[in-house]
Amino acid sequence: MLRKHLERHDNEFVFTAEGGTWLWRSTFIRRVLKPAVNGNEHCPKSGVRAVPIRPGLTFHGLRHSHKTWLIAGGTPEIAQARRLGHHLPNRVTEVYSHVAPEVEIRLLNDLQRRWHEADLNVKAHPTAPEPSQRHVSGPLAA
Structure with missing residues (x-):
């Protein structure tokens, strides 16, 4: 696209x-x-x-969504870190781990699939739904 x-x-x-x-x-x-x-x-x-x-x-919110989709797609932590520009706390893992081309291809295919599903959903429902009311319960509700 x-x-x-x-x-x-x-x-x-x-x-x-x-x-x-x-x-x-x-x-x-x-x-x-x-x-x-x-x-x-x-x-x-x-x-x-x-x-x-x-x-x-916000863009920062989009980064959070992107990370969530990477986790949901089963992307290894090192590939997530590389994609988002993060460093891993374990220096050995950071230095010796690499993202294989097939992992990158799976990651991109999963994100592409999500994009097309969202696009189809928007075409099927062109009017945005009303946001649902959120109710907070527990100690934060007071």
Whole structure:
């Protein structure tokens, strides 16, 4: 999907400014990420209307989701660490463990499968469901 997106324009960056240059992080967050996750239905001058995907979602939240999917997919800890740019506490494991190509392929196939399932789910249910009410119980509820 990324290749198809990049084929649509003639520059090397995924998200670009009007001139094809890369976006500053703050500009990307303000113009792309926040309208996508929070929606822009409250902005009357917006040319494209977007319903909220997940209000308040951040890049850090996406990293947490990514780690969760890697764990769910059975990805070895060393492959998770390499993918997320983390270091393992055990230096011996860090130095002597490597991610075999077949592990990387399985990891990518699992993430691709998850992406396609999510895409099919969005197409089957184009209107985002209302968030469920969360009830806190126990000592934190007070």
